[in-house]
Amino acid sequence: MAQPAFRMDEAALIRAAQKGDERAFEELVRLYDQSILRLALNLLRSPEDANDIYQETFLRVYKNLHTFRFDCSFHTWLYRIATNLCLDALRKRRVRREEDTRVETSDGVLDRMDTVEESRAEADPQRKLFSRQLQEKIQGVLNDLTPRERTVFEMRHYQGLRLRAIGEVLGTSEEAAKNCLFRATQKMRAALGDFV
Amino acid sequence: MKCDEATKALPLFLYGELAFEEEERLELHLDECSLCRDRLAREKTLHRAADAVELVPSSEALANSRQQLRGAIAHAGPVRVTFWTHLREMLSLRFHPAPAVLQPIGALALVALGFFGARTIPLNIGSGSRINSAGMVDNPVTSRVRYVEPVAAGKVQIVVDETRQRVLSGKLEDQSIQRLLLAAAKDPSDPGLRVESVDLLKGRSESTEVRRALLYALEHDANAGVRLKALDGLKGFAEDPDTRKALTQVLLTDKNPGVRTQVIDLLIQHKNDNMVGVLQELMRKEDNGYIRMRCQRALSDMNASVETF
Numbered sequence: 140m141a142q143p144a145f146r147m148d149e150a151a152l153i154r155a156a157q158k159g160d161e162r163a164f165e166e167l168v169r170l171y172d173q174s175i176l177r178l179a180l181n182l183l184r185s186p187e188d189a190n191d192i193y194q195e196t197f198l199r200v201y202k203n204l205h206t207f208r209f210d211c212s213f214h215t216w217l218y219r220i221a222t223n224l225c226l227d228a229l230r231k232r233r234v235r236r237e238e239d240t241r242v243e244t245s246d247g248v249l250d251r252m253d254t255v256e257e258s259r260a261e262a263d264p265q266r267k268l269f270s271r272q273l274q275e276k277i278q279g280v281l282n283d284l285t286p287r288e289r290t291v292f293e294m295r296h297y298q299g300l301r302l303r304a305i306g307e308v309l310g311t312s313e314e315a316a317k318n319c320l321f322r323a324t325q326k327m328r329a330a331l332g333d334f335v
Numbered sequence: 336m337k338c339d340e341a342t343k344a345l346p347l348f349l350y351g352e353l354a355f356e357e358e359e360r361l362e363l364h365l366d367e368c369s370l371c372r373d374r375l376a377r378e379k380t381l382h383r384a385a386d387a388v389e390l391v392p393s394s395e396a397l398a399n400s401r402q403q404l405r406g407a408i409a410h411a412g413p414v415r416v417t418f419w420t421h422l423r424e425m426l427s428l429r430f431h432p433a434p435a436v437l438q439p440i441g442a443l444a445l446v447a448l449g450f451f452g453a454r455t456i457p458l459n460i461g462s463g464s465r466i467n468s469a470g471m472v473d474n475p476v477t478s479r480v481r482y483v484e485p486v487a488a489g490k491v492q493i494v495v496d497e498t499r500q501r502v503l504s505g506k507l508e509d510q511s512i513q514r515l516l517l518a519a520a521k522d523p524s525d526p527g528l529r530v531e532s533v534d535l536l537k538g539r540s541e542s543t544e545v546r547r548a549l550l551y552a553l554e555h556d557a558n559a560g561v562r563l564k565a566l567d568g569l570k571g572f573a574e575d576p577d578t579r580k581a582l583t584q585v586l587l588t589d590k591n592p593g594v595r596t597q598v599i600d601l602l603i604q605h606k607n608d609n610m611v612g613v614l615q616e617l618m619r620k621e622d623n624g625y626i627r628m629r630c631q632r633a634l635s636d637m638n639a640s641v642e643t644f
Contacts, residue, residue, distance in 0.1 A: 161408070162502075165405075168401070169525070169527075172401065173397060181389060186392070194400070194403060194407055202414055274388050277384055277388050296386075321346065327381060327385070328377075328378070
């Protein structure tokens with residue numbers, strides 16, 4: 140994940156936002172909001188749920204920014220809020236059934252996920268090698284991971300966070316994050332053994 | 336290293352999360368073991384397969400989320416920090432335990448920092464900027480040290496790029512506002528900003544400059560959401576030769592079926608014989624069922640064959 144280039148600027152923005160400067164707050168949101176929305180979308184696979192997480196995360200940041208004391212990086216603090224909300228949502232989902240992304244419309248069945256862009260869909264010609272069937276299988280495996288495994292995998296694979304940073308965000312050790320990632324990749328390998 | 340240990344290390348190896356020594360041992364093993372090299376190849380395939388299911392929120396979704404958040408924050412109003420919260424925060428001392436040997440060194444460093452800081456930091460930096468209690472420049476909001484150079488008498492010369500925020504407001508027809516929107520519509524770093532800018536500009540497409548920007552966005556923007564907004568603004572110009580030329584190009588080359596669908600709908604509203612070749616070429620390469628159907632119908636309306644022989 141792209142880290143902000145200049146820490147000093149970020150600290151100045153945070154201090155300005157803490158004093159009630161709304162433009163500074165908006166600037167701060169824009170530094171991270173794309174990553175937060177992407178994290179939530181990939182974890183929850185629902186544009187509506189991802190937007191809910193986005194709103195809730197940044198509202199919490201807005202309401203609690205005055206309590207931020209620079210004890211950890213703002214990035215870690217923000218991701219902690221967002222991942223906790225995502226983990227809660229994933230846990231609730233495990234209780235009820237996974238939502239179907241397809242909805243009935245007057246024009247027939249529409250997959251809500253068709254409205255989001257698939258990364259590298261156009262840029263990477265390798266992608267054409269993977270059939271829809273394989274993608275569905277991977278999606279199935281991701282859904283079967285535990286919320287923590289799913290979150291660690293998401294943050295390492297798609298967001299590019301180091302395991303140490305993931306441990307900080309999730310309030311656990313680097314070793315525990317490593318074990319989570321290992322279990323996630325093991326499950327994927329076991330499930331996709333015939334495909335790859 | 337043995338094969339079972341190597342197998343376990345492969346995913347962490349691909350994520351660059353192995354310690355230096357572990358990585359060395361694994362690489363030595365891979366040099367000698369073809370079975371594990373095959374396993375590594377499979378692991379890489381798995382990685383690429385996982386890449387393929389990654390979702391990226393559309394710039395429109397991002398713009399909507401931002402707008403909704405602005406509304407929610409306006410509704411929530413300013414955060415009122417109570418006197419008690421202030422007091423509690425002021426009184427809450429936080430200690431970060433450091434090894435005993437480091438504590439006197441830290442204390443000395445703090446004293447030295449305070450002494451030299453007071454002697455070297457000027458009270459004002461430039462005009463309108465001031466140093467706050469935390470030693471940060473309050474205004475401008477963003478700054479970047481571009482260049483540092485030691486000069487005589489132990490001083491340092493620092494060149495700082497400063498970005499100051501200004502709020503401009505005006506009507507869309509104002510040239511200065513339009514120029515800024517045209518620049519924002521090409522900002523490569525923020526697709527959300529480009530969507531919002533193109534969305535505002537598309538209502539002014541009677542201006543040649545705006546139309547040129549919309550055509551540029553339609554043909555070159557990496558983000559499909561921006562291209563669709565630009566297309567929206569060009570709907571009234573489907574008969575204009577420059578616009579038709581760009582639309583034809585987009586129809587044949589754009590990788591997003593949503594964009595191609597909108598383009599073909601727009602193009603075939605004004606059929607002419609010049610389109611026959613384009614539509615026949617499209618029939619050869621198009622995979623999307625809807626676009627093929629529209630194309631086929633348009634060719635049949637123009638009494639042209641679906642294929643070239």
